[in-house]
Structures are given as structure tokens and as C-alpha cells.
Amino acid sequence: MTKILIIVSFLLIIGMMFIFFPGKNVYSIENKSGGFSDHIKFIRFSNENVAYQQVSNGQLDVYFFQIPLQLVETAKKNPNLKIYEKEGLSYGLLLNPSNSSNNFNPFSIKDIRFALNFLIDRNFIVNNILKGFGEPIAEPYGSTSPEYHNILPVIDQLKIRYDPNFAKEMINNAMLNVGSTKDSNGKFTLEGKPITIKILIRNDDLLRKSFGDYVASEIEKLGFTVMKEYGDLTKANRIVYGSDPAQLEWNMYTESLISNSFVRYNPGTVTQMYAPWFGSMPGSQNPLFWQYSNSTIDGLTQKLIFNNFTSEQERNELLQKAEAIGIEEAVRLFFARSYDPYISSSKIGGLINDYSAGIANKLSLLNAIKNGSDNNTLNVGMIQIFQGAWNNVKGCSDFYCRIIYSLIADSPTFSNPYTGDPEPMRNVWTSVISNGFNDKVNVSKNSIRWNPYGQIWETNEHVNNTALTKVTITPQYSNWHSGVPVDKYDILYSYYFPYEWSTKTENNDLTYDSEYASLVFPTLSLIKGVDFHDNGTFDTYVDLWHYDKKQVPSYGTLWPTEPWDITAATERLVMNNKLSYSKSDANIKGIDQLSLNLPVHSEMIKEELIRMINEKYIPNPLKGMVTLDYVLNRYNTSLEWITKHGNAVIGNGPYYLEEFNPAGGVVTLSAFRDGTYPIEVGSYSKFVNPPGLDIRKINVPKFIQIGKPFDFSIEMGVKNSSGELNPFIGSVNYIVTDRNDNLVIADKLTLNASKDVDNSFDSVNSSLTQTSLVNIHLNSTQTSELVPGPSKLKLIITTFDSPKPMISENTLIARP
Known part of the structure; x- marks a missing residue:
């Protein structure tokens, strides 16, 4: 809720007419402004199992936290529940790179920080901790971001993977260079003293704690002495974000970050996660603290944030350079992003499932309405209701404040939940x-x-x-x-x-x-x-x-x-x-x-x-x-x-x-039914049904001949809010890597409404189904860089109406 005011669309930075509700709608929206509900109660339920039961029996209307993953299949079969999937937390590490203390800090060495990318098994986190509800990531955007196709070439070139032997070799060499040895117990020492890593682990919920314990175990296996300390965001605000890094109150913090808003252009993410000037890196730009500094990434991200570019190509090159430096510096690392199952009562209609925030967003709460009930209080469960200061300057930094405060104070604009454009x-x-x-x-x-x-x-x-x-x-x-x-x-x-x-x-x-x-x-x-x-x-x-x-x-x-x-x-x-x-x-x-x-x-x-x-x-x-x-x-x-x-x-x-x-x-909000408030009830109902990309067929030959042209095609269309299929208007990014994971081809095809449209009549549904046949051509110069063996073709498809990527991977066999 920072008072930046102008250029608000970049920095926080802190997302109408037709709804069908079965049954009787007891509300009259005549002369009402704002939201359907007269009251919204945010109620703390720290036990997700209890919250699940409360939504199921109608005591809660919606729960803004993931339900226990073992209950997902049960929830899908429960007629009292609706289940929604949203982008959840990004699980990662914030490292203290300070080198100004009398005590040696291993993470002051860049190679040791970067080596953690290869030490931590991202697939283990997704499969064993998140139970498959997530994706491995090595950067802050993730595959659902409109920026994903822009930064993917950078990720591919860095070849980040799970390779613990490679990580141990890097770390052992770096420790040897500073004069460290291992004692009889295999522990790193320096000048006779054990080298200790203080790790602060978020324990707000079992998943966060499990992630932290796993990371601590892997760090300990390397030979470091590990001191684990547990705490919530309030404790982290004091120890990690509010202290001088040079005091080494912490070496490592297991961050779990809320996904950023779904916006078409998102330079704020790479800036917030990596650029010191933004104030979210160790030192917080407080002049009395030791500061992590990097003038190169500061310069790149300021150009991005302030639109100091002359073309789309230049802008994307700035983004790629900033992302590459941020990953290589490895002060903040990313390992997995969860896809969280949220639930609501089946009696609640009108929820808007934002591509990033899911149903936990302002528009969704404004548009939520109960059916068949005269109780006009919306009961929203959350795992916490207060974890940090509420102020409009440098407060309201946690999800719980942001979602509640968004209903109290309007912003000048909002981000369209599906296009990511400001409105x-x-x-x-x-x-x-x-x-x-x-x-x-x-x-x-x-x-x-x-x-x-x-x-x-x-x-x-x-x-x-x-x-x-x-x-x-x-x-x-x-x-x-x-x-x-x-x-x-x-x-x-x-x-x-x-x-x-x-x-x-x-x-x-x-x-x-x-x-x-x-x-x-x-x-x-x-x-x-x-x-x-x-x-x-x-x-x-x-x-x-x-x-x-x-x-x-x-x-x-x-x-x-x-x-x-x-x-x-x-x-x-x-x-x-x-x-x-x-x-x-x-x-x-x-x-x-x-x-x-x-x-x-x-x-x-x-x-x-x-x-x-x-x-x-x-x-x-x-x-x-x-x-x-x-x-x-x-x-x-x-x-x-x-x-x-x-x-x-x-x-x-x-x-x-x-x-x-x-x-x-409990935090209770009451509707401000004032005649001067300009936004009428139901104003955001048009966002209930998102647009969707419908891919009918991807025609990719299995073999690709090195040094020869290669053609493939995609048949697809775009569904509007009424379910009609319209011609594809958007972009297809295609990336080819060889058997050694070297980037060979990275290109983009953009289509407008007049190109490659094939109209066909669907006799079953008695509707006009309009699809586009997108033809993509790789020339002989492009394919000549391949080496014999299996290659990968990755397609990243976005539409102009909704830039959320749909990703397809295909294996090609390259042969002479």
C-alpha cells in the first residue's frame, strides 16, 4: 500500500452484467453499491482440517488457504463444496551475503550461494512435500506468468538441475579456498571453529516447516553445523528484514512468497526479487545497515521499471539480463511453486478465479453472493488475520492485510484478472x-x-x-x-x-x-x-x-x-x-x-x-x-x-x-452503503467466466533433419465467456534445445485475426466453431545447429485476450 501514487501500475505495489445462480436469489441490488454482502468476516482458522469441515457444513463460506492435500479428491466429490486451484507460494531461500562480520559467513561467497541451485532437489519438493500440487521453478515468475516465454531462454542456458555431486564440488572448492578444513566428524571448520549456519524456518504451516527442515538437512549433509530456529512472518520481519545483516542473526531464511499479480508486463517481480534499490534485499536500503549492492542489476531493473527502452526487443533483453544476473548472484533462490486447492461452499456464486490470486482477490469478494439464504454475511476463513503493521507507507506487506485492506481503500486502477492489463x-x-x-x-x-x-x-x-x-x-x-x-x-x-x-x-x-x-x-x-x-x-x-x-x-x-x-x-x-x-x-x-x-x-x-x-x-x-x-x-x-x-x-x-x-x-468489515460510492453492485460480474485457449491438435513430425527445413502446425481457437470458439489471436513462442540442453532456436510467431483462419461447422453443438491453423517454419540455417539425437521442442502459446501461457513439450529426433 505504498504511497508511490504515480506509476502505480508498476510497483505494487501492494486484480458485469450476467450471473446465473441456481435457486432463489434473496438479494435486491437496487440502489446498492460496492459488494453484494452487507458484511464480510475474516476468521482465523489455523487448522486447515477444521476449516475444511466448517466450509463443508456451511459455517464458513470460503477458505483463503490451501486445504490439506490428502482431502482434495474427497473435496471434488463433496456436493457441498466447490474447489478452485490458484497459484500458491513460491518456496525459496533468502541468503545473507554479508562479509563484514568477524564471524565467517559461507554465503558471502557467490559460488556457494549459486551451488544451492544444484543441491536442493526441486522434484522432491514438488512430489513429496507438495504432493504433486506444484511445479519446480528456478526463477520467480513460473510457467503461468505472461513473462515466462521471455525469461525461459535464460533459464535453459544456465542448465540448473539437481546435481548434488556438482554442488558439493563447488562448495568444497570454495571452502578450501578460504582455508576451511573438515574435522574428524566431517564438519567444516575455520581456524579451529565450526562453521555454523543459522537458518530461520517458517513454521506457519506444515508445508513451510517441511520445506525448511528438508533444506536444513541437505545443508547439514555438506558438513556445515546447522542451527535451526522456527518462526512466523512476524519473527522474520524482525530478524531477517529488520536487522543488520552484518550482525549475522541469520544466514539463511526459508522464504515462502505469495505469487505476484497476474499482469501482462511484470518488471516488478525481477526487480523486487533481485534488485537492491527496491529495498527487499538484505539491508533493506537502511543506511545504518550493511547493504547487499549490485549496481548492474539496479541499472537494468530501473530501466525496466521506468520504461527506459525503445522497443519490445530491447525491453525483453533487459529483462533477460536482469534475470540472469539475479539467478547467478543467488542471494534469493527459488525451488518450487505450489498450486493450492481452495474451497468454497457450493452455495456461493460469483467468485472470480483470478489467474494469479485465484478466488482470494478483491473483485471476487465484491461479487460473491449466497443462494437460498437470508444471511448476508460472507464468512471468509484465513490461516492468519494479522501478521504485520497496517499502514499505507511501508506496511501492509503480508497477504492477510492486503486482501482485507483492498476492500477498505480503493486503488485508482485494477489489473484485469485474465488479460493482466490495467483498467x-x-x-x-x-x-x-x-x-x-x-x-x-x-x-x-x-x-x-x-x-x-x-x-x-x-x-x-x-x-x-x-x-x-x-x-x-x-x-x-x-x-x-x-x-x-x-x-x-x-x-x-x-x-x-x-x-x-x-x-x-x-x-x-x-x-x-x-x-x-x-x-x-x-x-x-x-x-x-x-x-x-x-x-x-x-x-x-x-x-x-x-x-x-x-x-x-x-x-x-x-x-x-x-x-x-x-x-x-x-x-x-x-x-x-x-x-x-x-x-x-x-x-x-x-x-x-x-x-x-x-x-x-x-x-x-x-x-x-x-x-x-x-x-x-x-x-x-x-x-x-x-x-x-x-x-x-x-x-x-x-x-x-x-x-x-x-x-x-x-x-x-x-x-x-x-x-x-x-x-x-476475527476482522469484520461492513458495507459502505453511501450514495456517493460510484461502483455499483455486480460491476465485476463479467469476470466470472474466464477466456480459454482450446488447442485441438499439435502436428509435430517425430524426426527433424539437421540442416533441412522443418514445418509443424497447431490447430486451436479461443473460447469467449459464452463458450464460443473464436479464431486464435496471439503468439506462439517456440524453443528448441539439443540433446545437451543447449539452446539452438528461440523464436516467436504472432498472428492477427486475418491470418490462417479455418472456419468449420460443429454439427453436434450446432454452433460455428472457428479455429486457426498456425503454421510454423524452421529454416535450414536454424536446424543446422542441432546435433544428432533427441531434441526438445517447447511451445509457449498465449492469446491477446489472455496472456497466461499454455505450454507443450515435444521430443524430436535430430538426424543427419
Whole structure:
């Protein structure tokens, strides 16, 4: 929920009309906005077996965690249940590469880190720990990502595989080079001391613990002395992400990461997983900590994030280079991704099965509806309900906060669950001007930017700035949950905040958070100004361009996630070292990380608001723009909310926070049935039925002659939401490797609607079935690089309507 605001489509970063429900629908949606349910309860069920029974008997409506894998087949036969599969956790390792401590750290050596790719058996994890519900991975995207075909050549070239002997040889050689020997028990020692690996293992559930125990066992077999420590995300936030790596409180952490959103272009994943500047690598970009640094991958990923490329080819080459360096550096490694079975009651309709998040997403909860019941409370089970701070700056980093908070505070855009393209939610794009990577527009003389040094708004009157993109936006205003309207000044304050809190104006700058700044400060140079108009619209100017025009409008989005007065109060608390926005800053100062849902922090905000009233305080970015009466009304309104509700979580979304009871394991949201809220009930029903790729036949000859042309074909179509089959429009990436796993051919064929369409009539279904016959030709130059023996042909097929890949592998016999 970070306040980056502009270029929101890249960084978090934190996815209508027709539904058929059997039986009687007891709800009237007349004059309703937001979601179908009047209340949504998130209830902690840490025992998945109990949760399964609760959904089966109707006490729970849906469970947002995987059910025990041994119950999947039973669930499929249970008439009371519906089962959904989603991308689950990525199981991997975060290694501490610090070399600045008096104690030797083996993972400060790159070869040892990289060797773990060959030591850990990915198939064992998938087959024995995940019970087949997953796939082996060596990178963070996985085979269901639209980026998969772009990074696959890199993965193939690195030849990552399970080869424990190769791994042991690499590690033994590296240890020998630093003077390590093995004692009589086969344990590594250095200067007579055993070399110890401290491994923090997530034990939130049995699968995480099993993965960690397996990794620890393999590390111990190498000859290291292993110290295992168990803990949940809260403990990991303190020890791993919030401590100085040089203190070596940990050497290895068994990460389990939630899959990223399904987006067509996803440079954020390679950036977050590998680039130090993003703030998620060891050191967290806190200047008081030792830092892992890599200027090369920082430069590559910043070019990707900020669209500093001139073509699709250049962009994909940047992605491949960044991915290759990230894997080779091996500070963060990946081994398996789970495919988690989620369940809902069969009485629940309208769930939207997002290609990445599955049914655990905002649109799904808004569109969920019960049949044959007068109970309009949706009961959602989760394994946890609170594991980290709730704040909109550097909090809300866990899944549990993100899913709940997404219903409380709207975002300006959302990602289409099947195309991965940005669509407007609270910003309507009235006009977009963005022509080419060198085609600039003049920035309005009236546009403004915040100057944190002078504490003033500066206009463009004497600067003559230009920008690559101009977006005219009509914001979809409504009331805050506290009752006052969202207005221009809320947007203005959210625009001010990143300048103020990511710019270090002096050594003891009190309005600076280094962890936040590492992520936000590099974006500021791309923001060229915002110009507010009297008719309620505003223009944003951004130095970003993309060859895909669908991506451009989201670059200029602006939207607040909380009232400016709440932000102003928390600023004062952070400036006075009473609370902190980020976990690393909180750990350094020995104070709490701000959490708006906690009563004790809410009370601190309440007391600060009272002081602001007594001082007649007007924040610098609003001075000269607003009246004192307006300001005092804002403070008093938020005071009333906190007094009544016991929390400072004031949003502008379809639900408000009614009850936060972590001890009782319940978070209750109530519908914000306010006439100003602009999104009507059922607005996202069009996403219930996803599009689908229907491959009828793949015609690939068994033999391929070296140095001769080779042709094959694919017959396929695309199903729309009504089940009709339309011609294929999309891309086929084809990759050929030889018997030694060397990459020989990597190419792509893109088809539009006018090519290779074969219309045929399906007499059984009495419908027109339109398929495409896609013909692919390999020329003699391409096949001449093959060597005799078995080769592999991998096809990665995506459609324009849905870029989720469908993958097919074929074995070819190459012969002279």
C-alpha cells in the first residue's frame, strides 16, 4: 500500500452484467453499491482440517488457504463444496551475503550461494512435500506468468538441475579456498571453529516447516553445523528484514512468497526479487545497515521499471539480463511453486478465479453472493488475520492485510484478472497523449511539484518542462468512511508525501524514511507535474512511454488511500520518534511500526489530532489553499471516527473496518452503503467466466533433419465467456534445445485475426466453431545447429485476450 501514487501500475505495489445462480436469489441490488454482502468476516482458522469441515457444513463460506492435500479428491466429490486451484507460494531461500562480520559467513561467497541451485532437489519438493500440487521453478515468475516465454531462454542456458555431486564440488572448492578444513566428524571448520549456519524456518504451516527442515538437512549433509530456529512472518520481519545483516542473526531464511499479480508486463517481480534499490534485499536500503549492492542489476531493473527502452526487443533483453544476473548472484533462490486447492461452499456464486490470486482477490469478494439464504454475511476463513503493521507507507506487506485492506481503500486502477492489463477503478482516463519514446508534450505552466527543500509548491512557469505522457483524469470522488468528501486536497497531499518522505534534505531530516525512499525516490524525476482544473479534472505529466498503448494511462494515476488529516497526524508522530512507517526504522529506533488498526496507535493518532486542533495546525502543503474551518472540521471528523470505532483505518472503498479483534481471530468489515460510492453492485460480474485457449491438435513430425527445413502446425481457437470458439489471436513462442540442453532456436510467431483462419461447422453443438491453423517454419540455417539425437521442442502459446501461457513439450529426433 505504498504511497508511490504515480506509476502505480508498476510497483505494487501492494486484480458485469450476467450471473446465473441456481435457486432463489434473496438479494435486491437496487440502489446498492460496492459488494453484494452487507458484511464480510475474516476468521482465523489455523487448522486447515477444521476449516475444511466448517466450509463443508456451511459455517464458513470460503477458505483463503490451501486445504490439506490428502482431502482434495474427497473435496471434488463433496456436493457441498466447490474447489478452485490458484497459484500458491513460491518456496525459496533468502541468503545473507554479508562479509563484514568477524564471524565467517559461507554465503558471502557467490559460488556457494549459486551451488544451492544444484543441491536442493526441486522434484522432491514438488512430489513429496507438495504432493504433486506444484511445479519446480528456478526463477520467480513460473510457467503461468505472461513473462515466462521471455525469461525461459535464460533459464535453459544456465542448465540448473539437481546435481548434488556438482554442488558439493563447488562448495568444497570454495571452502578450501578460504582455508576451511573438515574435522574428524566431517564438519567444516575455520581456524579451529565450526562453521555454523543459522537458518530461520517458517513454521506457519506444515508445508513451510517441511520445506525448511528438508533444506536444513541437505545443508547439514555438506558438513556445515546447522542451527535451526522456527518462526512466523512476524519473527522474520524482525530478524531477517529488520536487522543488520552484518550482525549475522541469520544466514539463511526459508522464504515462502505469495505469487505476484497476474499482469501482462511484470518488471516488478525481477526487480523486487533481485534488485537492491527496491529495498527487499538484505539491508533493506537502511543506511545504518550493511547493504547487499549490485549496481548492474539496479541499472537494468530501473530501466525496466521506468520504461527506459525503445522497443519490445530491447525491453525483453533487459529483462533477460536482469534475470540472469539475479539467478547467478543467488542471494534469493527459488525451488518450487505450489498450486493450492481452495474451497468454497457450493452455495456461493460469483467468485472470480483470478489467474494469479485465484478466488482470494478483491473483485471476487465484491461479487460473491449466497443462494437460498437470508444471511448476508460472507464468512471468509484465513490461516492468519494479522501478521504485520497496517499502514499505507511501508506496511501492509503480508497477504492477510492486503486482501482485507483492498476492500477498505480503493486503488485508482485494477489489473484485469485474465488479460493482466490495467483498467480504471477510481480514475477515469478522459484523454491520453503518448506517442513515441522521443515524442514529448509540453508541461502546463500551471502544473505543480512539491519542493521539500523550500517547503513550497513550485510551478512550471519558468522551467519549460516536457514529458512523454499526459493523462487527463476525472477522479471518481465519494465520501470517506468518516463521512467527509474525498477532495482535491486529499489527492494533493498524497502527491506531496513521496517528495517529502523520500528526499533527504539534511542529515537529521525528520521527514525521511530510508526504506521507503529506496523505492520511491528514483521515481520522482519521472513525475513532471500535475495541473488541477476548476471542473474537477486534473492532468498528470509523466516521463514514461510504452510500446503497448494499453499500459500508458495508468502511469499518471493519482488517488489517496486515507484522509490527508490522518496522514498529517502520523507524520507528526513519526517525526517525534513515537512511531515509524517502516520496520527497519522501527527496529533501529526501538519503537513500534505504525499500525492504523491497533487501538493503542489509534489513540496516539487521536491525541495528536487534538494537539493539532489546539495549535490550529495547517500542514505546509495546504497552507494558503484551505481555510482553518475546513482543516478543523477534518480533524474533528477523524477524531469522531477513532472515538467511535477504536481504529484509525479510514478508507474510501466499498467496506469499512467494523471490528478488529486479533485475540478472538476475527476482522469484520461492513458495507459502505453511501450514495456517493460510484461502483455499483455486480460491476465485476463479467469476470466470472474466464477466456480459454482450446488447442485441438499439435502436428509435430517425430524426426527433424539437421540442416533441412522443418514445418509443424497447431490447430486451436479461443473460447469467449459464452463458450464460443473464436479464431486464435496471439503468439506462439517456440524453443528448441539439443540433446545437451543447449539452446539452438528461440523464436516467436504472432498472428492477427486475418491470418490462417479455418472456419468449420460443429454439427453436434450446432454452433460455428472457428479455429486457426498456425503454421510454423524452421529454416535450414536454424536446424543446422542441432546435433544428432533427441531434441526438445517447447511451445509457449498465449492469446491477446489472455496472456497466461499454455505450454507443450515435444521430443524430436535430430538426424543427419
